[in-house]
Amino acid sequence: MSAPLTALHRCCQRSALLLVARRPWSSSSASPPPLHTRLLLYLAQRYYDVEMLMKWSSNLKKRGLQKKNAYYGYTQKFYGGDIAAAYFILSLKGRIRFLGQPAWLHADQSGKFNWDFLNHKDTPLEEVDLSYTVINYTGLGNLERQGSLRTLSLRGCPEVDDWFLGRLHIFQDSLEELDISHCPRITTGGLAALRNLKGLRRLDMSSLPGISSPGLVAILLEEMLPQCQITAIGYDHSLKQEEEEEKEGQVEAQR
Amino acid sequence: MSAWRRLHVLVRPALTCSRLTQQRTWLCCSLSTGAPLRNDFFKDLEAQLAAVRKKAADALPGSGWSPLEINPNLPPERADIVIVGGGVVGWSIAYWLKQRERIREGVKVIVVEKDPTYSQASTVLSAGGIRQQFSLPENIHLSLASADFMRNINEHLSVMNEDPVDLQFNQSGYLFLASEEVAHIMEENYSTQRQAGAKVSLLSPTQLKEKFPWINTDGVVLASYGLENEGWFDPWTLLNAFKRKAMSMGVIQCCGEVTGFKHTTIMVRTGDDEQVGIRRIQSVRVQMPNSLEYQPVECAIVVNAAGAHSGKLAEMLGMGFGAKDTFAGVPLPVEPRKRYVYVVHCPDGPGLDTPFLIDYSGVYFRREGLGGNYIAGMSPEEGEEPDISNLEVDHQFFEEKIWPSLAHRVPAFEKLKVSSAWAGFYDYNTFDQNGIIGIHPLINNMYFATGFSGHGLQHSPAVGRAVAELILDGNFKTLDLSNFGFKRILTQEPMLERNIV
Ligand SMILES: Cc1cc2nc3c(=O)[nH]c(=O)nc-3n(C[C@H](O)[C@H](O)[C@H](O)COP(=O)(O)OP(=O)(O)OC[C@H]3O[C@@H](n4cnc5c(N)ncnc54)[C@H](O)[C@@H]3O)c2cc1C
Numbered sequence: 001m002s003a004p005l006t007a008l009h010r011c012c013q014r015s016a017l018l019l020v021a022r023r024p025w026s027s028s029s030a031s032p033p034p035l036h037t038r039l040l041l042y043l044a045q046r047y048y049d050v051e052m053l054m055k056w057s058s059n060l061k062k063r064g065l066q067k068k069n070a071y072y073g074y075t076q077k078f079y080g081g082d083i084a085a086a087y088f089i090l091s092l093k094g095r096i097r098f099l100g101q102p103a104w105l106h107a108d109q110s111g112k113f114n115w116d117f118l119n120h121k122d123t124p125l126e127e128v129d130l131s132y133t134v135i136n137y138t139g140l141g142n143l144e145r146q147g148s149l150r151t152l153s154l155r156g157c158p159e160v161d162d163w164f165l166g167r168l169h170i171f172q173d174s175l176e177e178l179d180i181s182h183c184p185r186i187t188t189g190g191l192a193a194l195r196n197l198k199g200l201r202r203l204d205m206s207s208l209p210g211i212s213s214p215g216l217v218a219i220l221l222e223e224m225l226p227q228c229q230i231t232a233i234g235y236d237h238s239l240k241q242e243e244e245e246e247k248e249g250q251v252e253a254q255r
Numbered sequence: 256m257s258a259w260r261r262l263h264v265l266v267r268p269a270l271t272c273s274r275l276t277q278q279r280t281w282l283c284c285s286l287s288t289g290a291p292l293r294n295d296f297f298k299d300l301e302a303q304l305a306a307v308r309k310k311a312a313d314a315l316p317g318s319g320w321s322p323l324e325i326n327p328n329l330p331p332e333r334a335d336i337v338i339v340g341g342g343v344v345g346w347s348i349a350y351w352l353k354q355r356e357r358i359r360e361g362v363k364v365i366v367v368e369k370d371p372t373y374s375q376a377s378t379v380l381s382a383g384g385i386r387q388q389f390s391l392p393e394n395i396h397l398s399l400a401s402a403d404f405m406r407n408i409n410e411h412l413s414v415m416n417e418d419p420v421d422l423q424f425n426q427s428g429y430l431f432l433a434s435e436e437v438a439h440i441m442e443e444n445y446s447t448q449r450q451a452g453a454k455v456s457l458l459s460p461t462q463l464k465e466k467f468p469w470i471n472t473d474g475v476v477l478a479s480y481g482l483e484n485e486g487w488f489d490p491w492t493l494l495n496a497f498k499r500k501a502m503s504m505g506v507i508q509c510c511g512e513v514t515g516f517k518h519t520t521i522m523v524r525t526g527d528d529e530q531v532g533i534r535r536i537q538s539v540r541v542q543m544p545n546s547l548e549y550q551p552v553e554c555a556i557v558v559n560a561a562g563a564h565s566g567k568l569a570e571m572l573g574m575g576f577g578a579k580d581t582f583a584g585v586p587l588p589v590e591p592r593k594r595y596v597y598v599v600h601c602p603d604g605p606g607l608d609t610p611f612l613i614d615y616s617g618v619y620f621r622r623e624g625l626g627g628n629y630i631a632g633m634s635p636e637e638g639e640e641p642d643i644s645n646l647e648v649d650h651q652f653f654e655e656k657i658w659p660s661l662a663h664r665v666p667a668f669e670k671l672k673v674s675s676a677w678a679g680f681y682d683y684n685t686f687d688q689n690g691i692i693g694i695h696p697l698i699n700n701m702y703f704a705t706g707f708s709g710h711g712l713q714h715s716p717a718v719g720r721a722v723a724e725l726i727l728d729g730n731f732k733t734l735d736l737s738n739f740g741f742k743r744i745l746t747q748e749p750m751l752e753r754n755i756v
Contacts, residue, residue, distance in 0.1 A: 041416050051415060062410075137406065163406045166426035169454070169482045188625065189486070192607050193426035196482060198466065216625055220607040 065159065068092060069139030081145045082124050086117050088142040095129040099148050104129075124148040131155035131179070137164050144170050151177035155204070158183075162190025169196040181206040181234070188217055192224075200228045207234030329550045330509035330541050334365045336726065337539050338558040339513045339568060341368025343378040343490065343712055344704050345560035346497035347719025350412070353504035355723050360505055362727075365552065367541055369512035375646065377562050378494050378712060380679025382596060382630060383487040384611050384621065385713035386429040387453035388479060390444045390753040391689070395451040396734050397714040402484035404716035405493075412496040414503045420496040422488040427621070428481035430467070430610035432664075437615060438477040440753050445479055454483040469605045471664055480610065487611060487621060490712055497719075511541040513561075515571055517551065518698075532583065534572060535699040556726060557701045563591035563680035565705035572698055582697055582745055589691070589706040591680035593641045595632055597653050601671040602627040616660040628674065633657050634709075648676040683708045687749035690714065692721060693740035702726060703741065 033041075044051040068091070076084040082098075086105070089096050090113045095106035098120045104127075107113040125146050136159035143149070149171045154160050160183045168175070175197050180186060187210040194200065203221070211217050218232040336352060338345045349366050356362050373379045385405070387398045404411060409419045433441040441457075448455045457479050460472040466480070502508060516539055520532040538551040561568045569575070569587035577583020609622040609629070620631035633656055635641065641649060653673060662669045684691060684706030691706040704722050707714060717734060724732045731737060743750055 045416055054415070162424060162426055166483050166486075172482075187421075187423075189423060189425040192486075195427070195608050213625065217607075220625060224607045 065134055065136065066138070068134055069136050069159075071138070072142050079118065080122055083118060083121055085125060085143050085146055086120070088139065089125075089128060089130065090117065092130065092133040092135055092139070094131075094133050094135070096125050097127040098123045099126040101126075127151045129153040130157060133157060134159050136160070137167060140164060140167050140170075146171065147174055149174050151175075151179075153179040154183060155179045156182040158185070161185040162187055162193070165190040166193040168193065172196050173199065175200060177202040179204040181208070181231075184209055186210050188212070191217060191221060194221070195224050198225070198227075200225055202229050202231075204231045206232055326543060326546075326548060328510060329543065329548070330365055330367065330511065330552050331363075331507065332550070333363075333553045334507070335362045335554065336364045336556045336558065337552055337554045338364065338366045338560055339539070340559070340561035340565070341366045341371075341498070341508070342373075342376045342560065342562050343494045343497065343715040344562070344707070344718060345558070346494060346501055347715040348558055348560060348704060348722045349506045349719075350497050350501040350504070351719040351723035352726065353501060353506060354411075355720075355727050357727075363507070364501075364505075365507040365509050366501070367509050367511055367513055367539070367552075369510075369544070371510050373494075375680065377679050377682055378490050380596070380677060381490050381712045382619075382621070382632065383490045383712065384429070384485075385487065386481060386485050386611065387448060387451075388429055388431055388444065388455060388481055388485075389710075390440075390447060391750060392447060392451050393734075393736055393738055393750075394689070394710070394714070394752065395448055395453055397717045397736075399452060399484065400717035400720075400734060401713055401715070405488065406484075408496065412500040414499055417499070420492065422492050422496075424488040425486045425622075427487070428483075428485045428610050430481075430612045431479045432463075432475045432612070432614050433477045433479075434474055434615045435476050441477050441479055444753060453481070455479055455481050467605070467608065467610070469608070469665060469667060471666055473663070474615075485611065493712070493715070497715075509541065511543050511550070513539055513568065513571075514542045514549070515540040516557070518572065529581075531581075531697065533697055533699055536572070536701060555700060558704060558722065558726075559701055560704045562682040562705060562711070563589070565589050565682065565703070569695075569701075569703075572701070574695070574698070585745055587691070587703070587705075588686040588744060589682055589684050591643045592683035593643050593646070593678050594634060594681050594709075595648050595652060595676060595678045597631050597648075597657065597676045598623060598674050599629050599631060599668075599671040600627055600674045601629060601668055603667045603670065604629055605665065605667065612664070614660060614664050618657050618660040618664070620661060620665075629671075631657055631661055633660075643680065646678045646680075648678050650676065681709050682706055682711060686744055687751050689750050689752065690718065690739050691741060691744070692718060692736050693725060695741050696745070 040050065040054060044054050072084040072088050075087050079087075086096050086098070090105065090107050091111075093107045093111060095104050096117075097104045098117075100123070101120070105113065105117050106129075125143075126148055127150060128143070128146075129152075131153045132155065135154070135157055152168075152171070152175060154164075160180065162185070165180070165186065168178075176199055178194075178197065178200060181204045186208050191205070191211070194203070203225070205214075205218070205221070208214070214232055214235040218230055221230055222228070338349055345366055345368070349364050352362055352364050370376065385398060385402060387395055387402070389395050389398065405422060405424060408422060413419050431441065445455060445457050457477060458466065459477070460475050463470060463475065463478045464472050498508070517537045518534045519537060520534050522530050522532055525531055536554070536557050538553045539557060540549055540551050542549045559565050559568050566587045566589040569589075573583070575584065575586025604627060605622075606627070607622070607625070609620075611619065611621040613619045616633075618631065618633045620629050622628070623630045631653075633652075635652070635656070641652075650673070653676070658668075658671075661671075682705055688708040689706065690708075690711065691703045694700075694702050702722060702725065704718055707718075711718075718736075721731055721734055721736050724730070738750055
């Protein structure tokens with residue numbers, strides 16, 4: 001008697017969970033994983049060895065990421081925070097420009113770079129281009145004291161997420177240009193944190209797969225950062241035509 | 256043909272009447288096609304024989320079969336640790352116990368939850384906020400640790416082959432506003448928070464107006480604003496993530512209500528030559544839902560994570576019924592208190608810019624989604640606590656108490672519309688509104704993790720870890736929460752938050 005009842009109960013419970021767990025503004029990336037990942041997952045489900053191997057390889061990847069984003073405390077102690085930040089970025093194959101210097105410094109294809117940057121002791125960074133690097137939340141700690149940073153590009157960074165955006169307040173007094181386009185892990189919840197960057201003049205938020213109604217979000221961001229020019233291209237607006245038009249209207253009105 | 260049928264009846268003594276008649280009609284209508292009929296018949300015969308063999312094997316001694324129906328959802332008869340309450344705190348403890356066990360399958364943990372739809376659980380009825388702006392260093396550290404956990408949630412709670420956890424965390428700071436009388440408290444809290452490592456900033460009314468132009472700063476002399484690790488998230492997702500991970504690690508979920516305990520009492524003599532009874536729980540009585548059936552579960556340790564109802568659970572062990580002025584006379588000071596949350600719609604509201612604002616009048620609000628919705632609430636005065644027998648919402652309360660303050664602070668809210676509302680129970684600690692974590696001196700094997708009074712959700716990851724440490728290691732390892740133990744209640748030394756509201 002009670003068995004079918006509980007089964008029913010469970011069934012209801014599950015559907016209730018499903019219903020409630022998804023909120024309308026949920027923002028998960030829709031695309032399924034590629035074929036080889038799915039195959040591996042399938043195998044892992046059947047064989048403990050494959051599961052072990054997959055765990056092992058993901059741990060290895062994690063450790064690599066940790067190492068690359070380690071805190072450059074030693075450099076900081078001996079050369080100061082600015083050199084440490086520069087060294088960190090160059091090691092990640094990013095590009096930097098020191099305050100008042102015309103030239104950009106960057107590593108070559110093989111990751112080697114000129115050590116001349118050591119001459120710029122106590123010169124803060126003005127522009128940083130970290131596009132397509134693996135910088136993450138922990139790594140950002142190396143830039144903690146860069147109070148003169150004016151532009152920052154994080155285009156296509158796979159590890160930049162909402163928590164990373166939440167930590168950008170460290171540049172709240174100086175940052176004017178920010179490029180977060182093509183970052184797969186950013187969602188609407190993180191964009192709200194950009195409110196702390198009141199000096200922002202330019203924001204590129206194109207092609208973020210994690211936000212579900214980009215037209216609306218762009219409008220809200222414009223409301224929140226009235227001084228800022230927002231670029232949001234690369235979205236399929238077929239369903240959100242109206243919003244888009246509205247947005248364009250707004251942008252024009254501002255100009 | 257009739258010979259066949261006899262054979263049929265012979266080998267299938269268990270065949271039911273209806274099956275037999277069916278068989279017969281089937282035989283009649285397909286008489287004309289001889290060959291396929293024979294084929295089907297033998298197939299059928301084989302299947303029936305297999306069923307007979309199985310039944311015979313089942314009936315042999317030593318098999319699990321029994322003529323009585325057994326409820327498959329009954330909890331096991333024995334477990335190492337029984338966690339009462341499958342809210343976020345209970346499941347977090349279950350996860351951490353598994354995470355920290357030294358050998359695989361080292362501890363057998365079951366979580367008993369009376370209502371798997373969570374229709375009344377505080378977890379899913381909460382506002383989902385996390386902040387670091389507390390005044391007690393313990394609470395700040397709990398928040399920092401929990402934020403760290405949430406940031407790396409997929410390293411902790413992802414399950415192979417399943418979707419990663421998306422907490423839908425919204426990165427927006429808490430904004431506390433202080434009036435003249437309480438500004439000094441805010442300043443003190445600010446320095447405690449900075450010392451503990453929280454990223455908080457103080458704002459003057461001018462700065463406040465500059466940062467949040469839509470606020471009316473009348474009456475505000477100081478504001479504190481969280482820069483990082485604050486915001487709100489989806490409580491369901493956190494609860495389900497803990498549950499999914501814990502179950503994948505071997506925790507057993509059981510649906511039923513704990514209605515009693517079997518315990519032994521040992522009388523010991525204290526230094527003052529007083530007789531004190533020390534209890535030890537032997538088994539937990541789990542009542543199955545919608546039936547009279549119950550199952551005693553023998554266990555070594557019980558964790559009381561029953562949220563708002565944990566006081567009732569403690570009463571079952573006689574806590575608070577002893578003589579006055581003795582330890583046994585002190586009840587667990589946790590009771591349900593009803594709190595309302597109102598969802599309002601206001602297209603002209605502050606939008607994406609909205610922090611989790613807490614006014615000195617006690618009113619709070621935050622954004623909900625992107626469609627111009629906000630949720631707001633407030634704790635009633637001590638003498639005006641609403642009736643807790645149901646979860647009905649008092650709309651008058653919004654009109655009279657909340658809306659005026661809300662509209663005063665944010666003039667755009669003059670034109671709001673209440674679109675819905677709900678109520679939930681705080682697991683309210685009447686003694687000092689903080690969590691009670693640890694063991695009771697008179698009950699040898701019951702651990703408490705309750706009484707969080709409005710911040711249990713955000714602290715659940717760190718609290719779960721602390722309780723697991725207490726159980727498996729014997730003391731706190733990462734965060735020292737001994738000040739949140741039972742001792743403060745027995746010695747009447749409250750650990751009060753210095754709130755600005
Ligand atoms: C309106 C509101 C807003 C809130 N806002 C916030 C917020 O912004 N941030 C925050 O951190 N916290 C907030 N809270 C507080 C937070 O929700 C709670 O502190 C937290 O959820 C407590 O978790 P829990 O697991 O202890 O309790 P619960 O979620 O209540 O879980 C206890 C479970 O135990 C079960 N149970 C009880 N008795 C028995 C029994 N005898 N046998 C079996 N099962 C039993 C119940 O069914 C329940 O599911 C809020 C609470 C409310 C009501």
